[in-house]
Amino acid sequence: MLDLAPAVSAVRSFNRAYTKVIGLLDEGLVKSPYTLTEVRVLFEVAHADGDGASVSRIREDLSLDAGYLSRILARLDDEGMVVKGRSADDARRGTVMLTERGWAVFSGLEERSSEQIASLLSRLGESERGRLVEAMAQIGSLLKLDVATSRDVILRGPRAGDYGWVVERHGVLYATERGFDETFEADVARIVADYAGAHDDQRERFWIAEAGGRRLGCIACVRRETGSGVETAQLRLLLVEPSARGLGVGRRLVRECMDFARAAGYRRMMLYTVDGLTVAHRIYRDVGFEIVHQQAVEMWGHYLVEQEWQLELTTTA
Numbered sequence: 001m002l003d004l005a006p007a008v009s010a011v012r013s014f015n016r017a018y019t020k021v022i023g024l025l026d027e028g029l030v031k032s033p034y035t036l037t038e039v040r041v042l043f044e045v046a047h048a049d050g051d052g053a054s055v056s057r058i059r060e061d062l063s064l065d066a067g068y069l070s071r072i073l074a075r076l077d078d079e080g081m082v083v084k085g086r087s088a089d090d091a092r093r094g095t096v097m098l099t100e101r102g103w104a105v106f107s108g109l110e111e112r113s114s115e116q117i118a119s120l121l122s123r124l125g126e127s128e129r130g131r132l133v134e135a136m137a138q139i140g141s142l143l144k145l146d147v148a149t150s151r152d153v154i155l156r157g158p159r160a161g162d163y164g165w166v167v168e169r170h171g172v173l174y175a176t177e178r179g180f181d182e183t184f185e186a187d188v189a190r191i192v193a194d195y196a197g198a199h200d201d202q203r204e205r206f207w208i209a210e211a212g213g214r215r216l217g218c219i220a221c222v223r224r225e226t227g228s229g230v231e232t233a234q235l236r237l238l239l240v241e242p243s244a245r246g247l248g249v250g251r252r253l254v255r256e257c258m259d260f261a262r263a264a265g266y267r268r269m270m271l272y273t274v275d276g277l278t279v280a281h282r283i284y285r286d287v288g289f290e291i292v293h294q295q296a297v298e299m300w301g302h303y304l305v306e307q308e309w310q311l312e313l314t315t316t317a
Contacts (some may be wrong), residue, residue: 010283012309016276021120022117022120024036029109029113029114030109030112030113030116032108032109032112034112034223035066036135037062037068037072038075038076040062040074041062041069041072041073042076042081042098042102042105042106042109043106044057044058044061044062045058045082045097045102046098046102046103046106047100049079050086051087051095052087052093052095052096052097053096054087054093054095054096055069055073055075055093055094055095055096056093056094058096061097067117072204072230073096075151076102079101079232080099080101080102081091081098081099081101081102081105082096082097082098082099082102083096083097083099084096085097115205121287124240127160128176130160132133132212133173133198133212133213134214134307136212136213136301137212137213137214138214140214146194150307152211153210153211153244153247153249154209154211155191155207155208155209155210155215155253155256156207156208156210157206157207157208158196158206158208159207159208162208162215162218163193163195163196163236165215166172166192166218166237166239167185167188167192168188169215169218169239169241170184170185170188170239171185172244173185173239173241174300178276178302179254179299179301180301180302181301183298183299183300183301184299184301187300188237191220191237192237192238195220195222199222201232202264203223203264203265203266204220204221204222204223205220205221205251205257205260206218206219206220206221207219207220207256207257208249209240209244209249209252209253214259216240216241216243216244216247216249217238217239217241217244217249217250217253218237218238218239218253219235219236219237219239219253219254219256220235220236220237220257221233221234221235221236221257221260221261221264222234222236226270230268231265231266231267231268232266232267232268232269232270233261233264233266233268233269233270234269234270234271234272235254235257235258235269235270235271236271238250238253238254238280240253245279250279250280250283250285251283251287252281252285254287255287257269258287258311261313262313265302267279267312267313267314267315268310268311268312269289269310269311269313270292270308270309270310271284271289271308271309272306272308272309273306273307273309274304274305274306274307274308275294275304275305275307276304284309284311287311288311288312289309289310290309290310290311291307291308291309292301292308292309292310293307293308294306294307294308
């Protein structure tokens, strides 16, 4: 039988310390007259679409008792912070929206909360802040707390540790999903090392997709010597974490790579891939790439079909 007692004790100890640090034990959140639950309800209402937040959806998302939520909304209504209504699609479904006063109060709470966290983070150096954010992202991933949406994803240049992550994630994901052996990871390591060791900032670029401090994917654009006289860019190292698939991260990375190549003056873009990568191939086709050559090869512990795809950048996909 597993002995979970030490881990349980460690998690509970951390929770006690962290809730005290960020003020969750105070009578009101961020020195306000509102409890944590009330502020979470305000947050849900503030981030609803233009028709208002569904009361039933708030109850489900926050796992609140119907009576408890009703009392919270009644208090906010009495204070002129929200206005109740009915859904235009279903008159049986209650909705709630923030009033002008509600927006003012919520904005103040958001500002004070951000200031509180900024004060906490200001005690740390840049590298320590990075480690903290990465550790929190790992906690969220392990406990399946991912709540990232496409709006949360940013594309940025590589920082310390990113190149190692690119190699490691390629090795792990392709071994898990395609059964590629260690020679695949070695090839990725060489590509990454070549780029990190020497590249032209004006003509070559590397991107990391990130949300909430967690890396979600990557891609690179490098110069390709073709001997044809046509300035050609090569798309390399496209990868999207399984947890981020469905957010449009891969398509966004490919578009970013293409836009950069056009702006850098390339006339053509090419890439190498292998058969079986259905989702990536769909993206390539959708943005205008076409297969120009393919051949059977033996590599990475498998018999594969290697494909060369090309895209003329002088036309808009």
